[in-house]
Amino acid sequence: MNAQDRSVTPVNAPEGWTRSSWRERTALQQPQYPDAAALDGVLKELQQLPPLVTSWEVLALRKQLAEAEAGKRFVLQGGDCAESFSDCESGLISNRLKVLLQMSLVLVHGLRLPVVRIGRFAGQYAKPRSTDTEERDGVILPSYRGDFINQPEFTPEARIPDPRRMVKGHARSALTMNFVRALIDGGFADLHHPEYWDLGWLAKSPLAEEYQKMVAGIGDAVRFMETVTGAPIDNLNRIDFYTSHEALLLPYEESLTRQVPRQWGWFNLSTHFPWIGMRTAQLDGAHTEYFRGIRNPIGIKLGPSVTPDQALRLSEVLNPQNEAGRLVYIHRMGAGKVADKLSPLLEAMKREGRRCMWMCDPMHGNTETASNGYKTRRFDNIRAEVEQSFDAHAAAGTRLGGMHLELTGENVTECMGGARDLLEADLVRDYRTTVDPRLNYEQSLEIAMLIVRKQSQLAQPSAF
Ligand code: PEP
Numbered sequence: 001m002n003a004q005d006r007s008v009t010p011v012n013a014p015e016g017w018t019r020s021s022w023r024e025r026t027a028l029q030q031p032q033y034p035d036a037a038a039l040d041g042v043l044k045e046l047q048q049l050p051p052l053v054t055s056w057e058v059l060a061l062r063k064q065l066a067e068a069e070a071g072k073r074f075v076l077q078g079g080d081c082a083e084s085f086s087d088c089e090s091g092l093i094s095n096r097l098k099v100l101l102q103m104s105l106v107l108v109h110g111l112r113l114p115v116v117r118i119g120r121f122a123g124q125y126a127k128p129r130s131t132d133t134e135e136r137d138g139v140i141l142p143s144y145r146g147d148f149i150n151q152p153e154f155t156p157e158a159r160i161p162d163p164r165r166m167v168k169g170h171a172r173s174a175l176t177m178n179f180v181r182a183l184i185d186g187g188f189a190d191l192h193h194p195e196y197w198d199l200g201w202l203a204k205s206p207l208a209e210e211y212q213k214m215v216a217g218i219g220d221a222v223r224f225m226e227t228v229t230g231a232p233i234d235n236l237n238r239i240d241f242y243t244s245h246e247a248l249l250l251p252y253e254e255s256l257t258r259q260v261p262r263q264w265g266w267f268n269l270s271t272h273f274p275w276i277g278m279r280t281a282q283l284d285g286a287h288t289e290y291f292r293g294i295r296n297p298i299g300i301k302l303g304p305s306v307t308p309d310q311a312l313r314l315s316e317v318l319n320p321q322n323e324a325g326r327l328v329y330i331h332r333m334g335a336g337k338v339a340d341k342l343s344p345l346l347e348a349m350k351r352e353g354r355r356c357m358w359m360c361d362p363m364h365g366n367t368e369t370a371s372n373g374y375k376t377r378r379f380d381n382i383r384a385e386v387e388q389s390f391d392a393h394a395a396a397g398t399r400l401g402g403m404h405l406e407l408t409g410e411n412v413t414e415c416m417g418g419a420r421d422l423l424e425a426d427l428v429r430d431y432r433t434t435v436d437p438r439l440n441y442e443q444s445l446e447i448a449m450l451i452v453r454k455q456s457q458l459a460q461p462s463a464f
């Protein structure tokens with residue numbers, strides 16, 4: 001049994017749902033904690049700790065996602081594949097924020113749409129793994145499952161799941177959120193000062209000219225408007241920033257699932273936008289059960305094995321009222337598979353009138369191992385999946401409302417290609433990720449420019 005109080009009768013929860021009803025289903029990708037009493041103690045402690053986000057922020061995001069679904073906004077979601085506790089550090093956090101702000105500037109300018117910014121951080125500490133164990137030189141140990149659960153070092157002690165790590169992860173998430181909120185409240189995102197976001201690369205980058213031109217254009221527009229109105233434009237220094245993570249570790253998510261005064265229903269208050277990963281999105285699985293009862297907007301990753309029927313049935317369970325802004329389908333098919341695998345899903349959802357916001361994750365279907373052993377992704381494949389996804393939506397008459405990316409504000413060498421054409425031999429130079437390879441700042445900005453270019457091509461009537 002578990003530490004949760006199952007005697008609480010939920011109000012306004014879907015039929016049969018409690019925050020612990022997922023425990024009746026098969027929960028994949030969960031650690032086996034050796035000490036049940038220690039786990040119970042930790043979950044009780046977590047239930048007492050303050051939440052990381054508020055219900056009104058969650059509902060504000062839901063409204064913005066509904067607008068994105070209607071084509072009035074574009075969503076940019078990005079951050080590390082896996083955060084680590086040791087990366088909870090001011091330079092790394094502010095650089096990641098800077099690259100997301102730069103990308104959103106490019107998108108706002110090019111798409112002429114407000115951008116919803118969602119960080120893949122402040123809680124991205126649990127990872128699904130393709131195998132439960134890892135073997136090195138004949139030694140077999142449990143896999144590393146993210147800093148929430150165990151440690152990456154290849155020793156028996158480091159790989160034992162330790163529930164105390166959830167409390168530490170909650171605290172690290174709070175520290176990350178606190179710093180991001182303080183930066184934004186302090187005017188870090190102020191459009192009058194995009195130079196705050198310089199990452200020191202502009203002078204050297206092949207993309208510099210295009211980016212600088214955009215910044216200058218926006219600066220001129222702002223000054224022009226302020227001259228015309230005779231007053232500073234408010235709100236340019238204040239933006240919304242939301243957080244997200246894969247809500248994989250269900251005991252943790254359950255502990256942060258709360259009711260709040262003057263609101264009906266239950267909220268996951270560990271993050272604004274939790275998502276279910278591709279490996280745990282079974283219709284009858286524990287993750288689907290848990291997600292159906294929370295009021296947050298929710299993301300579901302859809303891989304190439306998902307059938308149109310599965311996508312429809314999942315949407316009926318997770319969005320029974322067919323509401324806008326509730327369900328985000330994040331497709332990650334792999335370059336070359338989009339026409340075959342994505343188009344039937346788009347057509348089925350459209351035909352049945354099922355609502356969702358469509359997002360593209362061009363990263364996870366394009367992971368490969370280079371001949372020198374590094375896990376990498378080719379920029380060309382990422383670009384191809386972005387372009388093919390826009391084309392598939394245009395053909396189906398559906399709308400691609402956002403992009404989900406693994407990126408960092410550092411000059412890492414984890415993905416090959418891009419404006420600087422990183423080669424296999426470059427990977428060794430600065431490869432830091434503990435799980436998946438991320439776009440570096442320049443490659444990230446290049447994707448933002450690519451989205452703008454592709455969108456404007458589609459908007460142009462064909463010359464023929
Ligand atoms: C991820 O987003 O890091 C991930 C594991 O994705 P997916 O579930 O799509 O494989």
Ligand code: CO
Nearest residue numbers: 081406435436
């Ligand atoms: Co990943």
